[in-house]
Amino acid sequence: MPVIELRGITKRFGSLVANDHVDFDVETGEIHALLGENGAGKSTLMKILYGLYQPDGGEILINGSPVHLKSPADAIANGIGFVSQHFSLVPTFTVSENVLLGHEGGFLIDKAAMKQRVTAMADSLGMNLDPDAVVGKLAVGQQQRVEILKALYRKCRVLIMDEPTAVLTPQDTEKLFETLRHLQAQGMSVIIITHKLNEVLAVSQRVTVLRLGKVVGRTATADTTQTGLAEMMVGRKTVTVVRNSEHKVGDLAKLDVRDLHMTDKRGGLLLRGLSLSARGGEIVGIAGVAGNGQSELVSVLTGMAVPQSGSVLVNVQPMPFGQPKALAKLKIARIPEDRLRGIIGDLSVADNLMLEQSDQFTSFGHLKNRQIRENAEKLIRDFQIKASPNDPARTLSGGNIQKIILARSLAQDPEVIIASQPTRGLDVGATEYVHQKLIEQKQRGAAVLLISEDLDEILVLSDRILVIYEGRIAGEFAAENADIQAIGALMTGANLSPEAGLAGA
Amino acid sequence: MSFKIERVPAPVWMRPLFIVLAVFITFLLVSTLVLAAGASPITAFYELLIDPLTRTGARADILMLATPILFTGIAVAIAFVAGYYNVGAEGQLYAGAILAAWVGVQAEGMQPYVAIPLMLAAGFLAGMVWALVPALLKAYLSVDEVVTTLLLNSVMLFFVSALLNGPWRDPVSNWPQSPTIATSAQFPVIIPRSRVHFGAIMAVIIALATWWMLSRTRFGLELRAIGKNKDAAKFLGIPVKRRLIAAALISGGIAGLAGVSEVGGIHYYLIGTLSPGFGYTGIIVATLGALTIPGVFISALFLSLINRGSISASRELDVPVYLSDVIQAVLLLVTLATLLLTQYRIRRER
Structure with a gap:
């Protein structure tokens, strides 16, 4: 009997169906990966399981009996824990204080006992964590371990982890996986939300794939490959491309981005030597899963951020960074991500x-x-x-x-157009209008850089497609021979090996 | 059937009605106090709102009382429009008053048309200087200007005390006050047999100039853009930091003029009680005026009317003169609450 079973879960936000009759189950002692593109409905489904959202239809069974989870408190009482991407820790408190917070028990706190308990829990999971360390001074990977301990302290039997590796270094990722295996050995179940294929293969026993709110695949991890998963995740898209071939693509790169490097405040790498160019008369599409450096690239190109190093040339003139006003003079048109x-x-x-x-x-x-x-x-x-x-x-x-x-x-009459998510949230008519305008501009001779999470949009409009992964361009495809599986695999960081049968790397 | 609150802003034409509504609610609330003092609210409000308008002397008093709060109201409004919450007009007022008084004392032998502009320039400059540090901290280090400008008010008040009790105490007076400014530096009275002085004309000129600046110049448009959406303003190429600093300095300068006007037009020397909180009243004036210059103009006059009316009301009815302070405070709270209501709509659902 599965420990968690979701039957026919449906959730609507206005006209958007985020979850459409989703069936999902987790066995005791398994690590189950929930895979899908951004907006596929993974987080919505898990927020329903954690009592943050109420489903519009369907039922939730825990150990075979139906439950109503009206709030996270209900979910916790039913043994469900949730580690979000954004930690909810008090930075000035110690590890053991954070673990205990909200579940202190009586009026008086027995500090020694509580520390002992936290240490014992951490040791059993192979974590090296000082219960007296102040959380704000810990590295991100260690803070995540505190979050896991918090869930365990609340007697959780099923742990949901939302994109746990998004903030981690490769070493920390490996350590996290070890922790998860320890949890599994203790009979706990883990649901890991991710869009990284290699992680699915590395750590999970089963995988459920969501696309556009529906379950499109459910399989044992051992029975699948990166190619198979990538295909399920992005789907087999049939795209009819209408391109006007009468205009000429120029020889000159109107937009020339060279070796951009950018780090966040904590030293995490956002852009890692990103280079690309766009000539007059072409639309260059940037495909990629959100969070791989698109926002940072757009910030730099729209004058809102300054990279640590690198350069951008517009019609062979250097573009100054962080000066939105100067961009108008260089004839750069900007369509911001958030309108x-x-x-x-x-x-x-x-x-x-x-x-x-x-x-x-x-x-x-x-x-x-x-x-x-x-x-x-x-x-x-x-x-x-x-x-x-x-x-x-x-x-x-x-x-x-x-x-x-x-x-x-x-x-x-811009020379270069930076269009970031130009049709996000627009209806069909408005989307078509925006597409038409971008095509008109390329026919006029402008260089268009199109950044979009909507892969269909990229495929329909682009003359060239670049795939961005972890802050740099991972591959390039000409529109004529764009291979959707290969693009999907590159987007998710799959290692493209000859035996996987993928071209275009 | 149930009720649902939606975030839908009220149409623009409806907004002045909310201010009127706020005034009405305020008077209802204040009526309880009047009743507690054993007077009839109707008579009290007649004394407060109507009686002063029937007498020439009281009408002139209203203009005199409105002068400083018109300055501070404009000062606060400019800053608030740009999203810079300068609550330090009180301190900036005193900064202006100090320098104006100093210039005024030195002005012995100067012609009035030299001395008075010099005082105005000095007061504006001093207000700007006192506003500068919080503005820089805000623009470059994101230090909350509400805290810094507010605390600097206390610093300024103590500084004034120290000056007047020490180095600058008038040798011929028993009171902690500065020497008297030169006769040529004293503002001319513009309505005979009243205390309405040249400062009132200056305040109107400043109001017109500010109104023009905010509505007809690019600088004003940029300030409004920053106040409404800082990120978008930056995206559109507006130098947000420099504009914020400029708004803060102009605001401080105009608050400084309020100090000049009180020294040059009313007291003729600097004292520690020069302002009974004109800088704070400016916040009420600006808020009641919905951060528009015509609104600030009307609310400055309205608050002065209440202020003047409370004197006759207390004389006639034996209600405390502090009634006017209570009305101001309640009015501010009720106005803020009703302005919040303009952002929502309550709908009945079946």
């Missing part, structure tokens, strides 16, 4: 349509209101924005907000 960061919702549509080029609309600091209004009326007409110039921008729909961003940047 609400591209507009100021409380200002009018007309103001939003001129702020990026405010020099053109001021004389000696005084706003030229007539020109601002005429500019707004023209762009509203040309880009079919459903709004009047004086409307506050926040009252517009997502599609119309995106049109404001497109209008003001594309009206400048």
Whole structure:
């Protein structure tokens, strides 16, 4: 009998079906991998199991009996533990204080006993952890171990780990896997949410694959390969590509990114020598699983972040870093990942349509209101924005907000376009409109860099596809012979070996 | 049937109504205090709101009382519009007053048209200097400006005390006050037989200039953009740090002018009780005015009316004169609460 069984779980967020009749079960003493792309519904499913979300349909059985998990407290009482990517630890408390917090027992705390217990637990899992160490001074890998101890202290029998290796170094990952095997040896079950194929193969006994909210595969890990998993995860996509071949791709790289390196505050590597180029008249798509450096690349190219080293040339001129204003002069159009960061919702549509080029609309600091209004009326007409110039921008729909961003940047006849998630959250009509505009721009001769989590979008629009993995470009495909399985494998960091039968590495 | 709260902002035309509603609720709440003092609320509100308007002397008093809080209200509004929460107008006011008083004392023998502009410039400069450090800390180290500007108010008050009890004490007076400024540096009275002085004209000029700046210049547009969405403002190429510092300095400078106006137009010397909290009242004025200059103008006059009215109300009805302070404080809280309501809509569901 499985320790956890989810039957026909359905969860909707508005019109989006995040989980569509998902069946999922975990046996006692197994490590079960839950695999899927971003947005496949893995986290939603696990949040339902942890009582954070209530399902719209289906039932949850623990040890064969149906339960209602109304809150995480219910889930904990039923022996379920959850280690999120974002730890909930008190940095100024010690390891044992953090483990105990919320479950101190009586009024008085027996410090010696509590320390002893935490040490015993840590030792049984082969963890080397000082119970008196202050958590804020521990490395990320050790903090994660504290989170695991917290779950164990609450008598958890099933531990859910959400992308546990995302923040870890390879050495820490190996240690984590050892810990998980110790847990397994003690008869506990572990669910590991991941999109990294090698981890699935390394640590799990069974794997369930989700795609677009549905279960698309359920298999024993021993019976599958990286290729097989990659195929299940990204699916067999049939993409009809309509490309206009009448325009010419230039010889010159209008955008030339060379050897970008960037680290976060804790020294984690975000970009590791990323280089790429885009010529006039082509759309270069960046495919990849979220969190592999796309956001950082976009931040650098849109003037919002400064890399540690590397250079960017636009039409052979060096692009200054961290100066959004300078980018307009280099004729770089920017479509930001989060469109609400591209507009100021409380200002009018007309103001939003001129702020990026405010020099053109001021004389000696005084706003030229007539020109601002005429500019707004023209762009509203040309880009079919459903709004009047004086409307506050926040009252517009997502599609119309995106049109404001497109209008003001594309009206400048850009040389280079950085489009990050340009259609995220848009309806079909608006998506088509954005695609059409990007194709028009490439035919005009602009170099378009398209960064998207939507692989279909990349496949439909791009002339060349680059795969980003762990902060650098892991492979390149021409659009004509893009091999979806090979792209999927590269995206997930699979080791491409000849016997795996993959091309394009 | 149930009720559901949704985050839907109220339409723009409805917002002034919320302020009116806040005033109404405030008077309802304050009525309980008036009743407790054994007076009729109706008579009390007549004395507070109507009676001062019927008498010439009281009308002039309202203009005199409105002058400093118009300055500080504008100062606070500019900073708040840019999302910089300067609550240090009180300290910046005193900074302006100190330097203006010093210039005024030195102005012996100067013509008024030299001495008065010099005092204004000195006061503006001093206010800016006192606002500078919190602005730099905020822009470059993200230190919370609410804490720094607020605490610097106390530093300034003690500094003024130290000055007036020590090196700058007027040798001929028993009180801790500075020497009197030169006659030529004293602001002319603009309404005969009243204490309405040149500072009132300055305040109106500053209000018009600020209104023009915020609504018609790129600088003003950029400040509004930063106040609404700092990230997007940065994305759009606005130099956020420099604009924040500029907004903080202008705010401090205008607060400094309030100090100049009180020294030059009312007291003619510096004293430790120059301001009964004009800097803090400025926060109420700016908030009630919904951070718009016309709004600030109206609320400065309205609060002065209540202030003046409370004097006659206490004389006629024997209610404490502090009633006006209570009204101001309650009004601020109720206004903030109703402004929060403008962001939501309650819908009935079946």
